[in-house]
Amino acid sequence: MSIMSDEVYSHGHHTSVTSAHATRRASDSAGYLLEHLSSGMDLLDVGCGPGSITADFAALLDPGRVIGMDRSEDVVALAERTYAGVENLHFRTGNVYDLDLEDESVDVVHAHQVLQHLTDPVAALREMHRVTRPGGIIAVRDADFHAMAWYPPTPELDEWMETYQRLARSNRAEPDAGRHLLAWAHEAGLAEVEASSSNWLYATAERRRWHADTWAERVLSSAFADQTLERGLADRAALERMAAGWRRWGESPDGWFLIPCGELIIRV
Structure with missing residues (x-):
């Protein structure tokens, strides 16, 4: 994620994380934004990870300029290798609180599952606003961990949830970010906001x-x-024990795991 150097990303960049993130596409992770995009727009994807969603944006917006930005040099290098040769797509390391872009320089700023990992998501939104052109859009989407639901009941997943909550909060982050997005946008002084939600199932x-x-x-x-x-x-x-519980849940023919996400379209 694109975060300050003294902040801690609770997930890290182990292969198990980056490989999962690389399966995400704009269709399943940014559907709320797609109808607002058109060819020729310039877009910044903050916390782009391995770049799969970013690359979809590049295809949709061509010949518009698309920049994927992430804190991790290793993840940026992975994205560059994976999508080498896409002419309107560029990746760089960066800091969400101090974006290396001029004021009003892009039409869209997108941040997927980023704000939940930050100690100051309101400051991040203000910085996203700084680089967005008048008439442009800031689009953010974050999961809400305490709103996740699963079946059948699995005590080890209850233990996992409690442990994750404690870990994220020890990093001064907000794992239930989805329900906070609207309040954060208002605190950042962003008034023209359209809220929605969608799920991964x-x-x-x-x-x-x-x-x-x-x-x-x-x-x-x-x-x-x-x-x-x-x-x-x-x-x-x-x-x-938690890992074994996850695998046991995964083998259940009745298994169901719902991840609700909050979403905002913020007009600048």
Whole structure:
């Protein structure tokens, strides 16, 4: 994510994280924004990760300029390798609180699952506003962890949720960001706001197992594991238990996991 150097990204950039993020597309993660886009627009994608959504924007907006920005040099390098040769697409490292762009220099600023990881999302929104042209759009989308729902009941997932909440908040972040987006926009002085929501649903055998395996690996191997152990929020046995619970849930033929996301279209 594109965040300040002294902030901590609770997920980190382990392969289990970046590989999952690389499966996201504009159609399933930015559908609320697509009707507002047209060819020739310039777009900044803040916290672009491995760039799959960003590349979709580049195809839609060509010949408009699309910039993907992320804090992680490694992730930016991955995105550059993956999408080398796309002429209107460029990636760079950057800081969401101090964007390396002139005032009013892009038509759209997009941030997907970014604000939830920041200690000052209101300041980030103000900086996004600075670089957006009059008549342009700021588009943000974030999950709401406490609003997630799953079936069948799985105690290890309850434990995972509690642990994740504690970890994210120890990083001074807001894991339930989806429900806060409107308030943050208003606090940033952004008045013309259209709110919506959409979901990711994991309820087929393939998607269920993929989601379960992804999170089981994160629980054991990503920054989630490292930070949780370092801060004494859980021990290795607890992480093993959570990972096993994820995998058991993923094998249930009745398994259902719903991730609701809040969304804003902010007109500048």
